[in-house]
Amino acid sequence: MIETVIAEDSFIAQSFLTNLLSTDSEFHIVGVYTDAFEAEKTCLAGGIDLAILDVMTKYNHSGLAAGKRIRESGNRTKVLIVTSLVDSEVLSEAKKGAADSLWYKDHGGTDMMNVIRRTLSGEHIFPDSAPSVAIGEMFSGDITPRQMQLLRYFVMGLTYDEIAEKLGITERGVRWHMNELLERGGFKNRHEMLSAILRNNLIVTTLLDF
Numbered sequence: 353m354i355e356t357v358i359a360e361d362s363f364i365a366q367s368f369l370t371n372l373l374s375t376d377s378e379f380h381i382v383g384v385y386t387d388a389f390e391a392e393k394t395c396l397a398g399g400i401d402l403a404i405l406d407v408m409t410k411y412n413h414s415g416l417a418a419g420k421r422i423r424e425s426g427n428r429t430k431v432l433i434v435t436s437l438v439d440s441e442v443l444s445e446a447k448k449g450a451a452d453s454l455w456y457k458d459h460g461g462t463d464m465m466n467v468i469r470r471t472l473s474g475e476h477i478f479p480d481s482a483p484s485v486a487i488g489e490m491f492s493g494d495i496t497p498r499q500m501q502l503l504r505y506f507v508m509g510l511t512y513d514e515i516a517e518k519l520g521i522t523e524r525g526v527r528w529h530m531n532e533l534l535e536r537g538g539f540k541n542r543h544e545m546l547s548a549i550l551r552n553n554l555i556v557t558t559l560l561d562f
Contacts, residue, residue, distance in 0.1 A: 353380040354472065356402040359391035359418070360384075360434070361410045365457060369404060369434075372464065386410040392418040400429045402472060405451075407435040407442055408559060416442065416450040417561035423449060430471050434464075437553045438492060440482045440500065453477035485552045488537030488545065492554050495533070500555075502529050507546065507555045 356379050360366040366384060373379040382400060385391045387410040395403050403422055405415035419431040433451040435442055436458045446454040453471040455464055456479065467477045484493030495503070498519065505515045512530075516523045530542065539545040549555055 354378050354401045355380055355382050355399055356404065357382050357391045357394050357400055358384045358404045359386070359388040359409050359415055360404070360406045361386040361408075362406070365406070365434075376465070387413050388415040388418040389413045392422055395422045395427060395429045396425055398427055400427070402430050402432065402468065404432045404434055404468075407433060407437050408556060412558050412560045414559035414561050416445045416559070419446075420450040423452070432468060432471050437556050438482045438485050439554060439556045441504075442556070443479065443482050447478055454479070456483055458483075485554065487548050487552055487554060488539050490533075490536045490538075492552070494536075499529050499533060502526065503533070503549060504555050504557065506530070506542075507549060508557050 356373060358366065358369050358381065360369060366386075370381060370384055373381055383391065383394050388405050391403060391405060394400060403419065405419050407415045409415055415433055415435075419433055422429050422431055431451045433446050433454045434457050435454070436456070438456075443454060453467055453476055455467050455477070470477055481493070484491045487495075502515055502519060505518055510518070512523050512526045516526045519526070534542070534545060537545055537548070539548070
């Protein structure tokens with residue numbers, strides 16, 4: 353039996369995952385949690401083959417942080433991160449050691465059971481890049497890495513002066529990038545752009561690691 357735990361705080365996604373695995377007699381679901389840190393405790397106790405973890409779970413507890421600790425524990429558990437967040441930092445952190453594989457819930461071009469089985473066999477399955485989604489009249493894939501970092505600081509509430517200092521550019525340079533993004537996205541103002549960024553899961557800054 354493949355002993356499995358699931359951490360997913362969306363009831364719909366939770367039902368999908370449990371139903372998917374329940375139809376295969378090889379899998380035994382040990383526990384289903386809304387909090388990744390609770391799933392982590394079960395994994396660290398030993399005997400778990402597969403942990404399927406959402407990135408943002410109950411209390412904003414990070415599935416990435418839980419996955420990293422599980423993998424570093426030396427247990428046999430394989431960690432599959434599942435997420436609807438298209439923030440490129442999520443994919444980057446997963447590849448750095450927080451997961452054995454990653455699957456996008458809303459953009460999964462690969463069959464999930466195929467990803468699960470390949471992960472259990474020792475493969476690491478990661479997309480080449482985060483999905484590109486529409487942000488107003490532009491696509492997230494067309495936003496430069498510097499502009500993504502600028503937007504990350506903007507979502508965090510930093511002022512233009514503070515963003516300029518973080519990026520090592522002038523305040524005028526920050527304004528130029530912001531105006532360029534507003535124009536390309538067809539937004540009336542920064543608040544409209546911020547709403548689109550958050551609505552489309554482009555940037556997440558609220559994950560708690562412990």
